[in-house]
Amino acid sequence: MSSSIIGPEDFPKIKSIAIPPHPENPLLSSAQKEKLTQDIEGMLVNQNAVLVAHYYTHADLQELAERTGGCVADSLEMARFGTRQKADTLVVAGVRFMGETAKILNPEKRVLMPDLSATCSLDEACPAEGFIEFCDQHPDHTVVVYANTSARVKARADWVVTSGIAVPIIEHLAARGEKIIWAPDKHLGNYLRQSTGAEMVLWPGSCIVHEEFKSVALARMAKLHPDAAILVHPESPESVIAEADVVGSTTALINAVRSLPNKRFIVATDKGIFYKMQQAAPDKILIEAPTVGEGATCQACAECPWMGMNNLQNLAEVLKTGNNEIFIDPAIREKAVIPIKRMLDFAEKLKNARNKD
Numbered sequence: 001m002s003s004s005i006i007g008p009e010d011f012p013k014i015k016s017i018a019i020p021p022h023p024e025n026p027l028l029s030s031a032q033k034e035k036l037t038q039d040i041e042g043m044l045v046n047q048n049a050v051l052v053a054h055y056y057t058h059a060d061l062q063e064l065a066e067r068t069g070g071c072v073a074d075s076l077e078m079a080r081f082g083t084r085q086k087a088d089t090l091v092v093a094g095v096r097f098m099g100e101t102a103k104i105l106n107p108e109k110r111v112l113m114p115d116l117s118a119t120c121s122l123d124e125a126c127p128a129e130g131f132i133e134f135c136d137q138h139p140d141h142t143v144v145v146y147a148n149t150s151a152r153v154k155a156r157a158d159w160v161v162t163s164g165i166a167v168p169i170i171e172h173l174a175a176r177g178e179k180i181i182w183a184p185d186k187h188l189g190n191y192l193r194q195s196t197g198a199e200m201v202l203w204p205g206s207c208i209v210h211e212e213f214k215s216v217a218l219a220r221m222a223k224l225h226p227d228a229a230i231l232v233h234p235e236s237p238e239s240v241i242a243e244a245d246v247v248g249s250t251t252a253l254i255n256a257v258r259s260l261p262n263k264r265f266i267v268a269t270d271k272g273i274f275y276k277m278q279q280a281a282p283d284k285i286l287i288e289a290p291t292v293g294e295g296a297t298c299q300a301c302a303e304c305p306w307m308g309m310n311n312l313q314n315l316a317e318v319l320k321t322g323n324n325e326i327f328i329d330p331a332i333r334e335k336a337v338i339p340i341k342r343m344l345d346f347a348e349k350l351k352n353a354r355n356k357d
């Protein structure tokens with residue numbers, strides 16, 4: 001096996017990313033909140049719309065999505081859910097690539113987002129022009145990209161994967177002897193390469209939230225809670241993953257809280273996930289993995305600033321105005337849908353095979 005992380009000199013310049021100040025969720029009195037949620041519920045019904053929210057969004061949105069027949073999920077399930085809906089409109093509370101994926105899979109539906117400027121550091125770190133040029137330099141490699149990419153990057157890929165399905169897909173490709181270009185998350189790519197033995201070259205992007213977890217402080221915290229299981233999302237650095245009892249997607253981490261016998265869990269992912277974890281196992285104790293300590297920066301807070309841009313007020317606003325609709329160039333959509341559908345078909349077959357076992 002030969003693998004490499006390609007160095008910065010191999011890359012077209014990655015633009016620097018402007019990280020927005022951490023958004024404050026607008027303070028609402030309980031009466032205002034109730035009025036707002038009632039208005040939203042009415043508009044969802046009148047417009048035959050459903051709310052699809054990611055685990056990292058504010059608990060208010062997750063609760064509302066569940067209560068109104070929408071969905072709270074990871075990006076794989078968000079994509080699947082949209083395709084199963086009869087609704088005319090999908091309102092996607094998350095970050096932009098999630099809205100784009102929903103539109104790519106459902107071109108006939110209207111897709112709205114509370115804030116179109118909610119992006120993702122992984123998406124921003126992988127500009128289409130540079131990525132396409134890079135792929136063209138490795139014509140014998142299969143191009144696998146994370147869902148956290150733009151529609152144009154997906155359009156250049158052979159496969160799109162989410163963290164929930166990445167390991168079996170990379171295993172499948174490695175078993176066929178395929179060499180892989182992986183983009184954009186270098187930590188997830190490194191984890192996949194180590195877990196599967198696949199031959200991979202990695203694009204050097206990272207998630208600004210998971211990048212901030214600190215292994216030294218985590219090990220110290222684990223000593224204070226020796227009974228706790230450590231749950232880590234694979235977008236975290238290798239040294240943090242090395243401390244984990246469970247490494248997995250957001251759904252896998254929620255399932256671990258539900259199924260493991262431990263009473264306590266130290267959780268290294270965006271803390272928006274605590275809403276679902278508490279719901280899944282109300283008697284368990286959840287502890288945030290440290291983002292402070294050696295090497296911490298002012299961004300360290302375990303909350304994605306872009307996920308935090310979604311709130312009840314801008315959700316009500318888009319339903320009222322119809323603003324913030326997602327549009328995708330049809331030529332790009334036609335190409336981007338192929339690797340996404342390939343992933344969904346693979347996930348479906350895998351699920352069926354596991355159900356048979």
Ligand code: SF4
Nearest residue numbers: 120121207208209304
């Ligand atoms: S948590 Fe990280 S990977 Fe997820 S949307 Fe935010 S920046 Fe992107």
